[in-house]
Amino acid sequence: MLDRRIFREIDSVTILLMxxxxxxxxxFVYSAIYxxxxxxxxxxxxxxxxxxxxxxxAIMIDYKFLISISIPLYILMNIILLxxxxxxxxxxxxxxxxxxxxxxxxxxxxxxxxVILVLARIFADYREDRLSFKGFVISSLVVxxxxxxxxLQPDLGTALTYLPILFGVYxxxxxxxxxxxxxxxxxxxxxxxxxxxxxxxxxxxxxxxxLTPNQDPRxxxxxxxxxxxxxxSGGLTGKxxxxxxxxxxxxxxxxxxxxxxxxxxxxxxxxGLLAVFIIYFxxxxxxxxxxxxxxDRAGVYLAFMVTMMIACQFLINVMMLVGLFPITxxxxxxxxxxxxxxxxxxxxxxxxxxxxxxxxxxx
Amino acid sequence: xxxIYEDLTAVIRRSKxxxxxxxxxxxxVLAFYWKIQVLDHQKYxxxxxxxxxxxxxxxxxxxxxxxRQKVILADNAPSFKVSLVREAVIDYEKTMDNLALLLHLxxxxxxxxxxxxxxxxxxxxxxxxxxxxxxxxxxxxARKDEFPEIKLEVEPRRYYPFGSTGAHLLxxxxxxxxxxxxxxxxxxxxxxxxxxxxxxxxxxxxxxTGREGKILEMVDSLGRPRAEISxxxxxxxxxxxxxxxxxxxxxAEELLQGREGAIVVMDPRTGECLVWVSSxxxxxxxxxxxxxAEEWLALVNDPGKPLENRVIRGLYSPGSTFKIVxxxxxxxxxxxxxxxxxxxxxxxxxxxxVFNCWFQPGHGNLNLPEAxxxxxxxxxxxxxxxxxxxxxxxxxxxxxxxxxTGIDLPGEKEGLVPSTDxxxxxxxxxxxxxxxxxxxxxxxxxxxxxxxxxxxTSVVANRGIKIxxxxxxxxxxxxxxxxxxxxxxxxxxxxxxxxxxxxxQGTGQGAYQPGFEVCGKTxxxxxxxxxxxxxxxxxxxxxxxxxxxxTGFAPRHNPEIVVTVLVEFGGMxxxxxxxxxxxxxxxxxxxxxxxxxxxxx
Numbered sequence: 001m002l003d004r005r006i007f008r009e010i011d012s013v014t015i016l017l018m019x020x021x022x023x024x025x026x027x028f029v030y031s032a033i034y035x036x037x038x039x040x041x042x043x044x045x046x047x048x049x050x051x052x053x054x055x056x057x058a059i060m061i062d063y064k065f066l067i068s069i070s071i072p073l074y075i076l077m078n079i080i081l082l083x084x085x086x087x088x089x090x091x092x093x094x095x096x097x098x099x100x101x102x103x104x105x106x107x108x109x110x111x112x113x114x115v116i117l118v119l120a121r122i123f124a125d126y127r128e129d130r131l132s133f134k135g136f137v138i139s140s141l142v143v144x145x146x147x148x149x150x151x152l153q154p155d156l157g158t159a160l161t162y163l164p165i166l167f168g169v170y171x172x173x174x175x176x177x178x179x180x181x182x183x184x185x186x187x188x189x190x191x192x193x194x195x196x197x198x199x200x201x202x203x204x205x206x207x208x209x210x211l212t213p214n215q216d217p218r219x220x221x222x223x224x225x226x227x228x229x230x231x232x233s234g235g236l237t238g239k240x241x242x243x244x245x246x247x248x249x250x251x252x253x254x255x256x257x258x259x260x261x262x263x264x265x266x267x268x269x270x271x272g273l274l275a276v277f278i279i280y281f282x283x284x285x286x287x288x289x290x291x292x293x294x295x296d297r298a299g300v301y302l303a304f305m306v307t308m309m310i311a312c313q314f315l316i317n318v319m320m321l322v323g324l325f326p327i328t329x330x331x332x333x334x335x336x337x338x339x340x341x342x343x344x345x346x347x348x349x350x351x352x353x354x355x356x357x358x359x360x361x362x363x
Numbered sequence: 364x365x366x367i368y369e370d371l372t373a374v375i376r377r378s379k380x381x382x383x384x385x386x387x388x389x390x391x392v393l394a395f396y397w398k399i400q401v402l403d404h405q406k407y408x409x410x411x412x413x414x415x416x417x418x419x420x421x422x423x424x425x426x427x428x429x430x431r432q433k434v435i436l437a438d439n440a441p442s443f444k445v446s447l448v449r450e451a452v453i454d455y456e457k458t459m460d461n462l463a464l465l466l467h468l469x470x471x472x473x474x475x476x477x478x479x480x481x482x483x484x485x486x487x488x489x490x491x492x493x494x495x496x497x498x499x500x501x502x503x504x505a506r507k508d509e510f511p512e513i514k515l516e517v518e519p520r521r522y523y524p525f526g527s528t529g530a531h532l533l534x535x536x537x538x539x540x541x542x543x544x545x546x547x548x549x550x551x552x553x554x555x556x557x558x559x560x561x562x563x564x565x566x567x568x569x570x571x572t573g574r575e576g577k578i579l580e581m582v583d584s585l586g587r588p589r590a591e592i593s594x595x596x597x598x599x600x601x602x603x604x605x606x607x608x609x610x611x612x613x614x615a616e617e618l619l620q621g622r623e624g625a626i627v628v629m630d631p632r633t634g635e636c637l638v639w640v641s642s643x644x645x646x647x648x649x650x651x652x653x654x655x656a657e658e659w660l661a662l663v664n665d666p667g668k669p670l671e672n673r674v675i676r677g678l679y680s681p682g683s684t685f686k687i688v689x690x691x692x693x694x695x696x697x698x699x700x701x702x703x704x705x706x707x708x709x710x711x712x713x714x715x716x717v718f719n720c721w722f723q724p725g726h727g728n729l730n731l732p733e734a735x736x737x738x739x740x741x742x743x744x745x746x747x748x749x750x751x752x753x754x755x756x757x758x759x760x761x762x763x764x765x766x767x768t769g770i771d772l773p774g775e776k777e778g779l780v781p782s783t784d785x786x787x788x789x790x791x792x793x794x795x796x797x798x799x800x801x802x803x804x805x806x807x808x809x810x811x812x813x814x815x816x817x818x819x820t821s822v823v824a825n826r827g828i829k830i831x832x833x834x835x836x837x838x839x840x841x842x843x844x845x846x847x848x849x850x851x852x853x854x855x856x857x858x859x860x861x862x863x864x865x866x867x868q869g870t871g872q873g874a875y876q877p878g879f880e881v882c883g884k885t886x887x888x889x890x891x892x893x894x895x896x897x898x899x900x901x902x903x904x905x906x907x908x909x910x911x912x913x914t915g916f917a918p919r920h921n922p923e924i925v926v927t928v929l930v931e932f933g934g935m936x937x938x939x940x941x942x943x944x945x946x947x948x949x950x951x952x953x954x955x956x957x958x959x960x961x962x963x964x
Binding site for chain 2 (some may be wrong): 007060129168171172174226228229230231233234235236245246249250251265269270273274277281284285290291294296297300301303308311315318319322325
């Protein structure tokens with residue numbers, strides 16, 4: 001199965017771009033939490049190394065094999081998520097972490113990979129021109145289960161990051177108008193039930209915040225306000241590395257995770273932000289090109305779902321920082337501090353590289 | 364393993380459309396960032412600066428108030444105050460709980476106070492306690508990291524080293540009121556600032572108030588200071604050097620201890636006041652705090668009216684001291700000369716009514732100087748019968764009654780000089796000639812302040828030069844001197860009477876000082892008519908004594924000092940007020956005259 005030619009086909013461009021973004025992330029994690037212990041930086045560096053290693057191991061295994069074992073993997077991950085709800089340790093009001101000694105991991109991040117693999121398996125042999133009702137329901141349920149389990153933790157942000165994967169499937173398989181109607185109804189119904197019975201008060205507050213951000217500067221609107229001030233005050237060229245007052249004086253919340261782009265925008269200005277956007281765009285474009293050269297339908301689905309997951313997560317984050325999307329705790333892939341997320345994104349990107357490596361039909 | 368041809372064109376097309384949509388979205392988001400970062404940069408830059416910078420006012424010490432020999436009458440002492448910065452409050456209710464506990468404050472009162480200032484910007488501190496005890500200071504200092512929303516600062520606090528000495532003159536400070544802050548045309552006062560609310564502190568507030576300094580510091584999101592960016596030191600206010608003589612002031616206060624009344628000592632040459640006593644007094648130190656409403660209210664409601672500055676706000680009938688005005692008027696109107704005599708039998712019937720002299724056996728025949736010496740009422744009734752009330756009023760006004768003296772203190776009262784016009788206007792009645800008889804001995808509706816009487820006396824002492832009284836050393840200006848339309852010869856004749864009153868066993872003999880020719884006039888103001896008093900005594904009731912007056916100057920030639928004493932319910936002027944005035948003349952002479960003599964020899 002392992003061919004020397006495959007190694008030659010390892011997509012070093014994608015890997016380089018990912019490492020580049022991660023490095024920028026580490027540099028700004030260092031700036032953002034300078035006043036705190038620098039162990040965050042070391043931890044992230046170690047996570048980067050581990051993620052790279054995991055990526056290299058993962059691409060050795062043919063994605064078709066991974067797809068073949070996807071269902072047991074998916075079931076296993078959901079059992080872990082379910083178990084977390086009952087036995088998970090409460091960290092920052094959520095039960096989303098497995099804590100083993102000094103290490104913490106977020107299974108809901110890795111579960112996304114399993115979801116992607118299962119969906120690729122389902123649609124690998126899909127020949128219809130349009131998305132069938134059966135396909136619509138099955139794909140929705142496959143994503144819906146871990147989303148519900150994650151939302152119950154409650155980790156609404158991570159749960160939301162599953163949705164681009166599902167939308168990716170819808171789009172690729174050929175969306176039909178009637179399904180959009182069903183989705184709207186489903187969203188309204190779950191929205192109603194969720195708002196009244198499931199959502200925690202702080203989550204409701206955040207959604208309300210999007211509508212009226214300037215109401216209460218110290219309350220719910222505080223984060224968005226401070227984020228906009230940080231970004232806006234950065235100007236064209238920024239205040240300089242480590243000189244952002246909003247981040248250094250801790251006006252900015254979650255500086256090293258969800259709001260790291262605001263730190264970059266404040267310290268490097270619009271030009272720095274633009275540079276990050278360009279690197280991201282190059283990465284996303286590279287992912288797309290893999291979609292286009294994929295050898296088979298499974299590969300197309302795999303690469304596209306991963307692309308959607310990463311691209312949308314990035315977009316939602318940058319929209320969130322300026323109030324175009326509710327503040328829901330979504331980190332920027334590769335850039336934000338967080339080992340599980342980094343690992344999951346590297347593994348996901350590994351699937352794309354995997355597809356690209358094995359794009360030649362005769363392999 | 365490899366599949367035979369698979370048609371992927373549809374899915375690839377869909378993925379491409381997705382890419383275009385994503386690119387479009389990215390461009391839109393970038394445009395939005397461009398707007399925030401580049402177009403609205405100024406706005407957000409200012410907001411970021413407002414976030415990180417905090418301006419702290421540095422209270423400027425008030426100027427000191429000194430006496431003429433530079434004894435400090437109003438000083439500053441460092442004091443600790445605690446303020447709340449609402450901007451840094453995260454949980455309001457919790458902060459309230461903590462503060463109430465930490466500072467032993469009433470939670471509701473605290474909330475009320477903060478509420479009162481809710482209109483000021485959230486970054487401006489609201490003072491919630493001042494004049495802290497040292498143990499509280501160390502307690503707060505030790506826990507300041509827990510409470511970034513509260514600030515502990517040192518401020519120079521007004522301190523009056525001699526407590527109640529000169530309290531009415533100096534005045535006191537109070538927190539500037541919410542209404543004053545709200546209605547101030549330009550930003551002058553800060554919330555919680557202490558401003559002069561009475562006395563010299565109010566009159567010279569602008570001079571005494573220095574220029575506030577400020578610290579610009581960088582703070583983090585919890586309001587904890589990180590670095591000082593700049594500091595402007597406050598400029599202390601200018602000192603005020605008074606004409607008051609601390610030693611004489613203390614002596615006067617001793618003399619009036621336990622009584623209600625007033626003493627003014629003035630230099631007739633300059634108008635400078637050397638003594639200013641209003642009794643009872645109060646200790647302004649006790650309510651210089653922003654939080655002493657109760658103590659202050661107790662003083663306001665005290666029946667003895669300790670807050671009232673009797674020297675300029677106490678209105679009294681001048682009693683027999685008004686005979687000075689009557690004598691001047693009659694002489695100048697040529698109704699009498701110094702040799703004209705009237706007969707006093709102890710009473711006289713005028714307008715079908717009997718008017719009594721204070722000396723029931725009667726004074727017999729007497730001329731003007733003797734009438735002044737004995738303060739004979741009948742003599743002056745006769746003058747009152749011969750002078751129209753409006754003529755009397757015009758002389759009273761000429762001598763400065765019925766109008767403000769122009770002293771540099773707020774709240775001075777005008778007093779009242781009755782006239783036909785006045786009565787018509789305010790009582791809608793005609794003037795009865797019988798009323799003029801009462802006015803002739805300083806009774807009736809006539810009202811003066813002790814300071815007005817002192818000024819009147821200095822006009823006499825100056826032989827017709829009216830001067831504006833003042834409290835600041837070296838302020839007597841030529842513009843404040845005015846020659847009134849009264850010949851010196853006329854005044855000299857009245858002075859003769861005043862001299863006899865003190866030096867020739869007259870009513871004012873209590874003020875006699877050997878070798879220091881004191882000239883003066885006593886007065887006692889009947890609070891009720893004699894008939895009423897007699898009726899009261901018959902029924903076994905108690906009659907309150909009349910107010911006791913003395914006003915005079917010394918020496919007779921080239922006078923240096925005017926002393927006016929009022930003792931409420933002090934009895935006859937000669938009994939109480941004159942001896943007190945005598946002590947003041949003595950004290951002055953011992954301090955000033957002997958010194959110059961020694962130098963002269």
